[in-house]
Amino acid sequence: VKWKIAIIGFGNVGQGTLEILNNKKDIFHSRYNFDFDVVAIAGHSKGSVLNNDGINIEETLNLVRKMGTIIEHKDHVDFDSIEIIRNSDANIVVECTPTDIKTGEPGISHIRTALKLNKHVVTTNKGPIALYFDELMQLAKNNNVELKFEGTVLSGTPAINFAINGLAGCNITEIEGILNGTTNFILTKMEQGMKYIEALQEAQRLGYAEADPRADVEGWDAAVKAVILAKVIMGLDISIDDVKTTGITNISEDDIQDAMKKNGHIKLIASVKGPEAIIAPRYISNSHPFANIMYDTNAITFHTDHLGSVTIMGPGAGAIGTGQAVIRDILSIINETRKR
Ligand SMILES: NC(=O)c1ccc[n+]([C@@H]2O[C@H](COP(=O)([O-])OP(=O)(O)OC[C@H]3O[C@@H](n4cnc5c(N)ncnc54)[C@H](OP(=O)(O)O)[C@@H]3O)[C@@H](O)[C@H]2O)c1
Numbered sequence: 001v002k003w004k005i006a007i008i009g010f011g012n013v014g015q016g017t018l019e020i021l022n023n024k025k026d027i028f029h030s031r032y033n034f035d036f037d038v039v040a041i042a043g044h045s046k047g048s049v050l051n052n053d054g055i056n057i058e059e060t061l062n063l064v065r066k067m068g069t070i071i072e073h074k075d076h077v078d079f080d081s082i083e084i085i086r087n088s089d090a091n092i093v094v095e096c097t098p099t100d101i102k103t104g105e106p107g108i109s110h111i112r113t114a115l116k117l118n119k120h121v122v123t124t125n126k127g128p129i130a131l132y133f134d135e136l137m138q139l140a141k142n143n144n145v146e147l148k149f150e151g152t153v154l155s156g157t158p159a160i161n162f163a164i165n166g167l168a169g170c171n172i173t174e175i176e177g178i179l180n181g182t183t184n185f186i187l188t189k190m191e192q193g194m195k196y197i198e199a200l201q202e203a204q205r206l207g208y209a210e211a212d213p214r215a216d217v218e219g220w221d222a223a224v225k226a227v228i229l230a231k232v233i234m235g236l237d238i239s240i241d242d243v244k245t246t247g248i249t250n251i252s253e254d255d256i257q258d259a260m261k262k263n264g265h266i267k268l269i270a271s272v273k274g275p276e277a278i279i280a281p282r283y284i285s286n287s288h289p290f291a292n293i294m295y296d297t298n299a300i301t302f303h304t305d306h307l308g309s310v311t312i313m314g315p316g317a318g319a320i321g322t323g324q325a326v327i328r329d330i331l332s333i334i335n336e337t338r339k340r
Contacts, residue, residue: 003036003334004052006090006119008081008110009097010043013124013151015064016319017094017326022057024327034334040088042081044097047071050079052089081106085113092333094326095123096151101215101224101240104128115139115147120337122329124151124322130227130240146333151325153179153225154298157314158328163233163302170304172233174273179225181296181316182209182216183248183268187281188294190256191265196249208296208317219247219268219279226270226277229300238277246280259283265291 005021007014021028021038028034037054047070049055055075063070070076077084085093093114097107107125114121115136123129128136129149140147153159154177163172178184182203189199200217203209215221223243230236248268259266264285271278284290289311293299298316301309315321 001035003034003092003330004039004054004088004090005036005092005094005330006040006042006085006088007038007094007096008042008085009095009125010041010046010064010070011096011098012319013096013322013326014041014043014094015061016321016323017096018057018061018323020320020323020327022061032331032334034331039090040084041070042079042084043070044081045069047073048077048079048081048084049073049075050077050084050088051075081110082113085110085119086117090119092120092122092330094330095121095125095128096322096326097125099126099224101127101130101220104131108132111136111147112139115143115145118143118145120145120147120333122148122326122333124149124155124325126152126221126224126228129232130224133228133231146336148329148332149228150329151322152228154300154312154314154316155318155322156324156328157298157312157316157321158325159229159300159312160232161328161332162312163229167302167304167307167310170302170306172302172304174271174303175226175229175233175300176272176290176303177225177229177270177300178267178290178293178298179222179270179300179316180216180219180268181298182213183219183222184293184298185296186217187248187251187256187266187268190251190253191260195253196251217247217249219245222268222270222279223277226272226279229270230272230277234272236272236275236277238275243277243279245278248281251281255281264288267293
């Protein structure tokens with residue numbers, strides 16, 4: 001069978017995913033017997049394309065690289081993203097539009113529409129999962145399709161899959177993590193002598209921080225990810241408002257220097273234990289597994305009954321890195337549907 005993929009949201013992650021699909025087409029065929037067409041891309045201001053026989057992927061990538069849009073594509077359509085999901089023959093919809101932690105839109109409407117049409121969904125969008133996880137899983141089940149979201153936490157570093165499958169059989173009693181790359185980058189740069197504002201500007205210059213960096217520095221991005229981990233891995237009934245969230249905006253250069261004098265670091269740590277989730281800057285000694293997590297690297301420690309503490313570290317962002325999460329989820333859907 002040939003799988004048909006639609007990509008909704010054509011920014012960093014949408015383009016990163018398309019690039020991997022283009023570069024690895026032959027390997028995916030030989031290694032996984034996975035053959036596919038990309039039948040639609042919905043890109044908002046970048047334009048949208050739809051061709052149920054498959055678009056030319058290489059040409060689409062060249063166009064967006066050269067022009068910044070796909071408006072001049074031969075398969076360009078004026079439909080909005082919901083209509084594109086409805087009109088496409090896609091059996092897998094990749095949802096990678098911006099995260100809105102208050103409403104979950106536009107992602108939540110995309111995901112509901114796709115699942116109701118019996119299309120599998122892969123998303124990297126944190127809003128819909130943090131807000132509507134239970135409803136969406138039920139909807140997927142009712143429609144006999146899969147919903148996967150590995151990329152919502154630690155991008156392609158397999159945190160969610162690692163906990164659910166890799167640690168199956170363990171009780172996970174606590175999850176701790178450095179879940180936000182921008183703040184970890186800023187704290188690292190402050191250890192090297194930069195002032196907070198200089199470090200923030202450097203993070204923005206390198207594309208880590210948004211133009212509006214409040215979600216990062218005030219801790220909300222980490223809080224949303226903590227909610228996803230709490231719900232999905234620990235089965236807790238928790239919402240973003242329940243997370244006690246403190247960011248790094250009040251951390252001074254003196255705090256950083258004091259921690260270093262005590263042979264440690266200040267890190268923004270997410271902790272999920274029992275009914276509680278907390279995001280706060282914490283002193284981490286040099287012997288702690290998080291002491292060497294620098295710059296934009298992320299890490300999670302799972303405290304378990306059978307293994308004690310298990311820590312994974314890796315990238316928490318990036319177009320190709322997050323595209324990898326999408327690819328993993330697609331391959332997992334293919335694997336699971338074959339077993340049915
Ligand atoms: N980048 C990462 O490293 C990373 C890692 C993990 C998770 N994520 C999550 O993955 C998602 C995508 O991230 P990103 O970095 O790719 O963001 P991005 O570069 O801002 O791309 C999002 C794209 O979605 C488009 N869009 C907005 N509304 C839309 C709609 N109604 N229909 C179709 N497209 C729409 C935007 O178009 P316009 O620009 O024209 O509005 C934009 O091109 C976000 O939810 C993010 O939180 C990202």
